[in-house]
Amino acid sequence: MEIMEKTIQAIEKGLVDLKEGKATKTEVMELIDSRVKSDSEKLAKLSESLAKTQSESAELKAAADQFQTQLRRLTSSGMSALKDASGAYSGKFSSPQEARAFALLIRSATLAHTKYADRATKDIAELAKMGIEPFWLDTEGRKTMTGSSVAGGGALVNIEQIPSWIRLLETYGVLRRNAQVMPMGAGQTTMPKIDSLLTGYVPGEGGTITAADPTIAVINLIPRTINFLTAYSLELEDDSMVALGEMLGSLFAASAAYYEDLCAFLGDGTSTYFGFKGFTGALRAVDATIANIKGLQVGTGNAYSELVIGDFEAVPGLFPDYADNGEAKWFCHRYFFYTVMVKLALASGAANATEILLGTGLRQKTFLSYPVEFTQVMPRAEANSQICAFFGNLRMGCILGTRGGFEVAQSTERYFEMSLVAVRGRDRVAINAHGVGDTTKAGPVVGLITAAS
Numbered sequence: 001m002e003i004m005e006k007t008i009q010a011i012e013k014g015l016v017d018l019k020e021g022k023a024t025k026t027e028v029m030e031l032i033d034s035r036v037k038s039d040s041e042k043l044a045k046l047s048e049s050l051a052k053t054q055s056e057s058a059e060l061k062a063a064a065d066q067f068q069t070q071l072r073r074l075t076s077s078g079m080s081a082l083k084d085a086s087g088a089y090s091g092k093f094s095s096p097q098e099a100r101a102f103a104l105l106i107r108s109a110t111l112a113h114t115k116y117a118d119r120a121t122k123d124i125a126e127l128a129k130m131g132i133e134p135f136w137l138d139t140e141g142r143k144t145m146t147g148s149s150v151a152g153g154g155a156l157v158n159i160e161q162i163p164s165w166i167r168l169l170e171t172y173g174v175l176r177r178n179a180q181v182m183p184m185g186a187g188q189t190t191m192p193k194i195d196s197l198l199t200g201y202v203p204g205e206g207g208t209i210t211a212a213d214p215t216i217a218v219i220n221l222i223p224r225t226i227n228f229l230t231a232y233s234l235e236l237e238d239d240s241m242v243a244l245g246e247m248l249g250s251l252f253a254a255s256a257a258y259y260e261d262l263c264a265f266l267g268d269g270t271s272t273y274f275g276f277k278g279f280t281g282a283l284r285a286v287d288a289t290i291a292n293i294k295g296l297q298v299g300t301g302n303a304y305s306e307l308v309i310g311d312f313e314a315v316p317g318l319f320p321d322y323a324d325n326g327e328a329k330w331f332c333h334r335y336f337f338y339t340v341m342v343k344l345a346l347a348s349g350a351a352n353a354t355e356i357l358l359g360t361g362l363r364q365k366t367f368l369s370y371p372v373e374f375t376q377v378m379p380r381a382e383a384n385s386q387i388c389a390f391f392g393n394l395r396m397g398c399i400l401g402t403r404g405g406f407e408v409a410q411s412t413e414r415y416f417e418m419s420l421v422a423v424r425g426r427d428r429v430a431i432n433a434h435g436v437g438d439t440t441k442a443g444p445v446v447g448l449i450t451a452a453s
Contacts, residue, residue: 003042004335007035011338025346032343092168092250096242101130103245106423109410168249173257174375175264178394184401184430189221221401221430224274228255228425231415256406256427262377264398264431279445280387282436290385294318295437295446302451304382309344315391315448316368323393323444329371332389333378341367385452392445397435403428
């Protein structure tokens with residue numbers, strides 16, 4: 001949000017001034033306090049103004065109009081927005097050819113069953129020249145390669161053919177970038193998890209050894225399908241393919257990655273999170289009393305202003321040593337880092353506080369010697385009993401199961417009267433945040449939680 005971004009930029013500038021001797025710690029801390037208070041007032045007013053929402057069709061029409069405007073602007077400017085100062089392509093895909101290929105897949109499926117079927121045939125031929133062999137599925141899941149046989153007024157494009165799709169998801173998705181990603185070959189997958197070591201004995205000469213079994217839990221991966229819907233106009237010129245691919249690819253990738261992160265970090269098993277129980281839900285499910293959960297450090301107070309540096313220092317102390325293999329990180333909202341963690345580091349009085357925060361470069365964020373990764377689904381406003389920051393090794397503490405590739409389907413019928421093409425994306429994933437420990441020991445993912453009151 002623009003309001004928070006301006007605050008973050010102001011704090012970043014204050015830190016640079018502090019490092020260069022142009023500002024004092026007290027001045028920067030006062031800046032943080034004043035900006036947080038101002039932001040709270042502005043956000044309250046913004047909430048009131050956004051109380052009314054538009055209908056789904058109106059939102060899609062507006063989105064389609066915006067797509068079209070952006071496409072025309074990009075085309076008229078020679079795609080300058082997708083180029084760096086030297087004129088080289090600087091979009092989200094690895095090359096403009098891949099962005100164009102993604103858009104050609106969408107357009108060929110769209111046009112195949114219309115009067116523009118010859119255009120679809122040319123698009124397929126163009127893809128073949130690029131070394132891509134797409135397949136379409138009819139409504140019953142049968143593979144087909146001819147426009148006339150696509151049933152039901154729509155087509156399905158399997159985007160596993162585009163390697164950049166995974167790169168786009170990794171660009172936006174904190175979970176996918178850090179967790180263990182496991183391709184699933186079935187509708188449900190189970191795997192064992194060893195939770196304890198064997199008990200050792202020294203029986204002495206002639207003594208017997210008592211057999212012991214390790215504690216083995218079962219991790220279940222049950223995929224759920226997350227769907228997305230948008231629309232675009234059919235009035236597209238050939239030179240807009242790169243821009244269309246860029247926008248649709250980025251939109252679908254960012255949307256899928258957002259919900260993967262949302263469910264993994266905040267999921268509590270309810271329908272809001274599609275039934276997924278992420279780190280927040282799994283930790284809170286350990287015990288009704290938060291003080292009994294070994295993977296949580298209870299903060300000094302229930303407000304961010306009441307948290308102290310000792311609360312944060314205790315969190316890595318909960319973390320098991322076996323998981324500290326170089327992949328441990330802090331995970332929090334960007335706003336929380338700048339308005340809470342930065343402020344506490346400056347107030348600690350350490351001579352090298354700015355170096356601890358900024359690392360060797362101004363964009364390298366660290367806290368208590370561990371990297372900080374911003375996770376924008378995490379809380380930015382305080383609440384009672386709220387897990388406001390995680391610390392851990394996600395690769396050891398969470399599995400992201402993927403079932404098939406990301407699929408994109410289209411239909412020219414849903415918004416026929418608006419001359420729009422509906423495009424639906426499907427991301428079938430399973431999320432299991434298994435590494436949160438219990439009431440006797442912490443797991444590879446721990447957290448800081450505010451007090452209950």
